[in-house]
Amino acid sequence: MSSREKILSAIRGISIPQKSLPDVPDFRLSGDLEEGFIQSILGNKGEVLSMDEFIRWLPSMHFSKVISLSSHFKNYSTITLPEDPHDLEDLGLAILDGQFAVAENGAIWLEDSNLGLRALPFITEHLVIVLDRNKLVETMHQGYNLIGGAKSGFGLFIAGPSKTADIEQSLVIGAHGAKSLRVVLV
Amino acid sequence: MLKINLLPMKTNSPHVALFIPCYVDQFYPKVGIASLELLEKLGCKVSYPAGQTCCGQPLANAGYERDTVGATRHFIELFKDFDYVVAPSGSCVLHVKDHSPSISGLEKEQEELHHKIFELTEFITDILKVEKLRGSFPHRVGYHASCHGQRGLRLASSSELNQTLFNKAQKLLENLDGLEWVELSRTDECCGFGGTFAVTEEALSIRMGKDRLEDHVLHQTEIITGGDMSCIMHLEGIATRNGQKMKFMHVAEILNQAIS
Amino acid sequence: MSHPENATEFLKDQAKAKWHDETLWFVRDKRDRISKTIPEWEQLRELASQIKDNVLANLGSYLEDFERNALQNGIIIHWAADAEEHNQHVLRILREKNCKAIVKSKSILTEECHLNPYLEKEGIEVVDTDLGERIVQFLNQPPSHIVLPAIHLKKGEISELFHQKLHTEKGNEDPTYLTQAARIHLREKFLGAKVAITGVNFGIAETGEFVVCTNEGNADMGVHLADVHIACMGIEKILPRRKDLAVFLRLLARSATGQPITNYNSHFRSPSPGKEIHIILVDNGRTAQLSREKFKNSLKCIRCGACMNTCPIYRRSGGFSYGSTVPGPIGSILSPGLDMKKHSTLPFASTLCGSCSDVCPVKINIHEQLYEWRQEITKTHGEFGKGLSMKLASGIFKSPLAYKISGSLMRSALKALPDSLIYHPLNTWGKSRNLPDTPNETFQQWYKKNRS
Numbered sequence: 001m002s003s004r005e006k007i008l009s010a011i012r013g014i015s016i017p018q019k020s021l022p023d024v025p026d027f028r029l030s031g032d033l034e035e036g037f038i039q040s041i042l043g044n045k046g047e048v049l050s051m052d053e054f055i056r057w058l059p060s061m062h063f064s065k066v067i068s069l070s071s072h073f074k075n076y077s078t079i080t081l082p083e084d085p086h087d088l089e090d091l092g093l094a095i096l097d098g099q100f101a102v103a104e105n106g107a108i109w110l111e112d113s114n115l116g117l118r119a120l121p122f123i124t125e126h127l128v129i130v131l132d133r134n135k136l137v138e139t140m141h142q143g144y145n146l147i148g149g150a151k152s153g154f155g156l157f158i159a160g161p162s163k164t165a166d167i168e169q170s171l172v173i174g175a176h177g178a179k180s181l182r183v184v185l186v
Numbered sequence: 187m188l189k190i191n192l193l194p195m196k197t198n199s200p201h202v203a204l205f206i207p208c209y210v211d212q213f214y215p216k217v218g219i220a221s222l223e224l225l226e227k228l229g230c231k232v233s234y235p236a237g238q239t240c241c242g243q244p245l246a247n248a249g250y251e252r253d254t255v256g257a258t259r260h261f262i263e264l265f266k267d268f269d270y271v272v273a274p275s276g277s278c279v280l281h282v283k284d285h286s287p288s289i290s291g292l293e294k295e296q297e298e299l300h301h302k303i304f305e306l307t308e309f310i311t312d313i314l315k316v317e318k319l320r321g322s323f324p325h326r327v328g329y330h331a332s333c334h335g336q337r338g339l340r341l342a343s344s345s346e347l348n349q350t351l352f353n354k355a356q357k358l359l360e361n362l363d364g365l366e367w368v369e370l371s372r373t374d375e376c377c378g379f380g381g382t383f384a385v386t387e388e389a390l391s392i393r394m395g396k397d398r399l400e401d402h403v404l405h406q407t408e409i410i411t412g413g414d415m416s417c418i419m420h421l422e423g424i425a426t427r428n429g430q431k432m433k434f435m436h437v438a439e440i441l442n443q444a445i446s
Numbered sequence: 447m448s449h450p451e452n453a454t455e456f457l458k459d460q461a462k463a464k465w466h467d468e469t470l471w472f473v474r475d476k477r478d479r480i481s482k483t484i485p486e487w488e489q490l491r492e493l494a495s496q497i498k499d500n501v502l503a504n505l506g507s508y509l510e511d512f513e514r515n516a517l518q519n520g521i522i523i524h525w526a527a528d529a530e531e532h533n534q535h536v537l538r539i540l541r542e543k544n545c546k547a548i549v550k551s552k553s554i555l556t557e558e559c560h561l562n563p564y565l566e567k568e569g570i571e572v573v574d575t576d577l578g579e580r581i582v583q584f585l586n587q588p589p590s591h592i593v594l595p596a597i598h599l600k601k602g603e604i605s606e607l608f609h610q611k612l613h614t615e616k617g618n619e620d621p622t623y624l625t626q627a628a629r630i631h632l633r634e635k636f637l638g639a640k641v642a643i644t645g646v647n648f649g650i651a652e653t654g655e656f657v658v659c660t661n662e663g664n665a666d667m668g669v670h671l672a673d674v675h676i677a678c679m680g681i682e683k684i685l686p687r688r689k690d691l692a693v694f695l696r697l698l699a700r701s702a703t704g705q706p707i708t709n710y711n712s713h714f715r716s717p718s719p720g721k722e723i724h725i726i727l728v729d730n731g732r733t734a735q736l737s738r739e740k741f742k743n744s745l746k747c748i749r750c751g752a753c754m755n756t757c758p759i760y761r762r763s764g765g766f767s768y769g770s771t772v773p774g775p776i777g778s779i780l781s782p783g784l785d786m787k788k789h790s791t792l793p794f795a796s797t798l799c800g801s802c803s804d805v806c807p808v809k810i811n812i813h814e815q816l817y818e819w820r821q822e823i824t825k826t827h828g829e830f831g832k833g834l835s836m837k838l839a840s841g842i843f844k845s846p847l848a849y850k851i852s853g854s855l856m857r858s859a860l861k862a863l864p865d866s867l868i869y870h871p872l873n874t875w876g877k878s879r880n881l882p883d884t885p886n887e888t889f890q891q892w893y894k895k896n897r898s
Contacts, residue, residue: 158710176664
């Protein structure tokens, strides 16, 4: 017998009383959506910028390699997206569009169609996600309602920069992935 | 003497059996006496059925629940005919309700018993419906929530849960004149008694006890009280060994003294 | 060594033990505070528990759904009955890809299967990429906590370790500096690995996708740069529906570290063009645990570690005192199912205070299962449990207090034990504790005099 059969037949041999799957209520959040989202991002050690603030910030950083896949910042790329993600090793900044975000925790949803390469938001030194302020939802429940049956091969919630607290619980930003996350609300 | 709202004993009032845990019987008769007097002052008809032994908790928690059949049968026989069974111990009550083996031939009595046995403070607040006790106890009192009472019997809200705060013992104590309630840093951490744990994991048990005592010292507790003398015995044992000056009293002792 | 011996050893360094306790209490306190900002918190726990109950009652069909959907999405599925088979699958894939070095993100399952030593013996370099895991890997230690693998180490120790391994400045203990050194070191490993291994937080039956959560982004750095992603998944990690993730992602990070969500929550449905994703579905004792009526609920665990942070024993004895892959309360109910003899003291490493059960986001009745394991372990007295029950019994009986207390009840148990234990000269109770004064009369005597 294959291990597959062994495992499945072992499970079938165990009688467990049926327990029904509960309906999950559509829990909501009180308070102002945008303010809640901003506080969540700040708590996750990210920043939230207006379009103007972003435009002022960008030149001050003197990035040599920038890739923008954002529909709001079409001409900001200084290099083209390579085929091999290893070539992104020294990427300074990626600018991506988020599909929607969740106010209760700051999580922003992106899929393959937003990413170009799946490694992009991780390997880049700094990350900017552009988000339509009308695309904020309250909790994760509304978030998954929006995702629905989407069939993207990869999707993720990003809620902040790469961080760790593995040394004596001291929070350090910039472990392996992007050292900063800036969200531009448009 | 302070005049208090003592209820006159009614002839038709329910018959309460006092269950005195074995170690209270042996080492803390004053807690048994206080419990008895307190219930009487609150208008209860109280009896102490003779022939009580250990409920079997030490064996059951050590993994020998199956060896407590005799003790459990005896317990049911002894208490089955009373309207209520009340004990000054959350831990022993929890054992009787949750961890005593099922006794064949006495299933009905055992089931009924599980619904009429109460820890002392919950009996006073939930069954006697006492909203407020009048009396005086001008001391700074720190409360040690025994885990079995608190998380087992839900005598108080637990800090892990998102729920409305409550504490049945506090409700009875906090209205006493002059009593200052101590707020601890860790409101409901275990003291490390844990029955046989106290000896099988001696080093941890002592460390946990010392940490609880430190929290009380930090908040200037004058008297540590609680609903379980087992925890108090452990804490007092460490405190006296180390020359710490605080006093230890069971909740029943404070209430009985305060309202007399 | 038994848990009491290990705990005694841990407590010898009093300052460090106190620091360990306070550091983990800080994490629990953060968890308490954030959980209280969610009005429906207790409802979420109940929902998560009910969803997992449904999973356990339908595990076989959900696994088949999961497999079918994953296959349709272009994922390759392997099944492993035990740790050995899991490791063989991994090795075979590595051999096929001619891969000599891999990066691995945090996976308790691969720890459970002892994958690292297995692969290293076959000449494969395994690099753990979670910072805490990399630190303990440098020290040749297992993680001491499932979420905070290096929580037992002070920054001075890590500084010295990094000085030796990564040539950081001697004496520089700044966590930011040390983390940057690890970033540079691991970046090179990420760029060089053809195969990356991750664990799985949740697998969705309805879609065939799986979810991996990290704060560091190390799982994603590994898998998106590699050609092949191997995801190792215990068969109990299944959730029925995608939308169930809302419940579990709301609970997981808040319970684990007191943050509202992990910063990266990746949903893998199918591989990028030209790449491969493999899932290894592992039993390794899980179906056996499922068949144990009293203990099957332990399989609801989502590995948040909250029961460790809250446990007054864990905080004061450290993860290594348990000698099991998953330490702490949940480990003490999982491990005896894998090897009861080896882990026989673990269910006794508890006061049954119940804090673990109240903190658990999926409402596992952990402390009640500890109690039930005690009943099972003592039954094996005749076989291998003898040593333990002797030790326990000696614990009870060498205390004159407990002996006096238990009186007639104890006598029935005494028959089984030799006199040398009953009349043990040591009095453990009294080592650091006084006994209460013996009163002149018992309550029974007083009552007879005053009320009869």
